Amino acid sequence: MSQYESARAAFADWGVETETAIERLKDIAISVHCWQGDDVVGFEAKSGASGGGIQATGNYPGRARTPDELRADLDFAFSRIPGRHRLNLHAMYMDTDESPDRDAIEYRHFTPWVDWARDSGLGLDFNPTFFAHAKADDNLTLAHPDAGIRDFWIEHGRRTREIAARMGAELGSPCVNNIWVPDGMKDHPIDRMAARQRLQSSLDAILADPQDRANMLDAVESKLFGIGVEAFTVGSHEFYLGYATRRGTLLCLDMGHFHPTENIADKLSSVALSVDEILLHVSRPMRWDSDHVILQSDDILAMAQELVACDLLGRTHIGLDFFDATISRTAAWVIGTRNMQKALLRALLLPMDTLKGAENALDFSRRFMLTEELKDLPYGAVWAEFCARMEVPVGQALIADLDRYQDSVAGRG
Template identity: 50%
Template sequence: MVKAESVDKAYEVAKERYAELGVDTEKAMQRLSKIPISIHAWQGDDVKGFLFPEHDLTGGIGVSGNYPGVAKTPDELTGDLHEALSLIPGKQRVQIHGFHAVTSKKKDLDELEPEDFKYWVDWAKQEGIGMDFNGTFFSHPKVVNNFTLASPDKKIRDFWIENGKRSRVISNYIGEQLGSQCINDFWIPDGFKDNPIDKRSPRERLLKSLDEIEKDSFDEKNTTESFEGKLFGTGIESYTTGSHLFYENYALTRGKYWTIDAGHFHPTEDVSDKFSSFFPFGGKGMFMHVSRPVRWDSDHVVIMDDALIRIARSIIRDGYEDKIHLGTDYFDATINRVAAWVVGTRATQKALLMALLEPTAQLKQAELDFDFTTRLAETEELKSMPFGAVWDKYCEKQGVPVGMDWTNNVHQYEKDVLFKRN
């Protein structure tokens, strides 16, 4: 158990050290508390949901492992999310998928209505959090030959168009009920495994389908759409219809958000460099899905690695914290699923705090003066500053366990709840 006196003592030293650089640690923690992270519900149920838990995962999605305690009911999933939220500092959000609908009778994706998400709205109100939504376009029999909205079959396209339209109605309902804008994320797994002859037609069909989905307008106080590109996926390695460029252009020309998933790019590509290239051209907003690719888009639990640190620094240094909405997106069934949420979200917050503890104005001025010596020396010095002491103090202020103490809660929750499910 970490002692409060130790936390306070270490923090006072850290506060003084950062003050020498002109950094106010109290202001940094205050700013961090105002940056919510939208936590993905599907880590807890292995991307199964409740509508078709018997369906095999498709669309390039696969979950490894069979750790005990996977959530199979709405109450189990919200119980697990509640436990995770109680161990993460600050007030966060939760993302759900269309397949998380809680219905009174069997329904398909093109039949979903706002009432099917009342369970989630009521739970979110109880937790005092906002929510985001993801229309489900995978793991369904009508994903035919890896195509949905770009399918050459009009009947298939019409099914998915209706699903997309209903996702917007549902997202509007969630935002209206919670009094917080609900971002409705679209990820479409269409494409070809091997080299196609016609690259034009699928994208023209996808464009037409999306425009049909977007025909009706909704109050942006309640909801807005965000479109998520991908480098490639299993089964669409040679041609991904909804590429990064396609959705970036769609977002810019339609006044919508662009979703960037850190795991959907080439491993050597710097995702953090995308932000300042998008917004000057009129980018309305961005949904940043934080994930961790290993070799490729493998959705490992987020850790505070160099890529995440660069993402956080770019957001803070360039003042995009109000334009970029952060969310997590990964799934690992080889470990405790509640712990996976806590590790990934806290890692993201740590990276943000590290960025907030920089003397950004000073560094920018040094750069403007072409004083690259100071820029290099100071950024190197920051790497060994007592950042961890400020993080511990932030957790203490927010009333959540400090250091590794949160793992005691998770182990107890395993014994009391998770292991009794199997």
């Protein structure tokens, strides 16, 4: 008997069909973020602007310096990630010989990405870039007191929605366009309301023109604090929860954007009662929004289990948001994405009806015993079978592949 057949029998003893879990996992697309590959640098002509609270640390060899290099790295990464997925692209990653400012970008500046995605069988998601620009150096964009600066960023936001809608139409898959702004203040403000009213009005202006949801989905993303905005973030969780509820947008929950003691998995069932769809940015914060590559940690496993237990997979768009320049960037993509998939598989392999039955009967002793014994089941054998069917390596073969590719790009300056 093979390891998988043995594992299949072990799960069957608990009333779990591994084939069903494998088939469900095949259909879950994860939006892999482009900015891990080049340390959030982008491909614009730079003008000495600050990072707007975004910082990658480390100088590991092999950073992608051009769109072609980034796409080559992504090709390799996707070839080692089982299943069919998506790419999350930021507006500063345009591929063009022109140098348009953010308020002048057009779809044609991104057509090489769309052509590549179509050829690769990938979906695309998109993000306006409200940081790393001279007009964001005050850490205020859509909430800036200067109407001219607000208008500049409003136009940028409008154009990204148009670009995202065209991307979705061209690829036949809705493009999630996620709005995150770094707006806030380093020290305590006097008038929080005024800043939030400006942000709300700016968002309303960006979203004024309707787009077909078959092509584009709007999302808004909160944050607790960041570099330079330690005392006050205009777009707080409460602000965006209310806004998404009123305007019918997706609500983005980024695992690094909350207090370290908050359980992000716990928020899913709450916000799902108020918004139709959720966007996740999965990362691993350490003490602050440091965006480490995700592990098979308790937080990630809890997130996946909540998605399955609450039947939210059909209403949730799973994206990743980490960047680490101290390790191989392609290895970070591959291992991080696969860890998200492993967490989902473990959740799909739980006997949810049995667990919920014990809980509904208030038999917490039985719930406790079940959850602990289930941790010993051979999840790894099911994962290996899934990867074999998807024709991607595991274990030492995967590590050897990752090492070989890193060696091939290590000479990049």
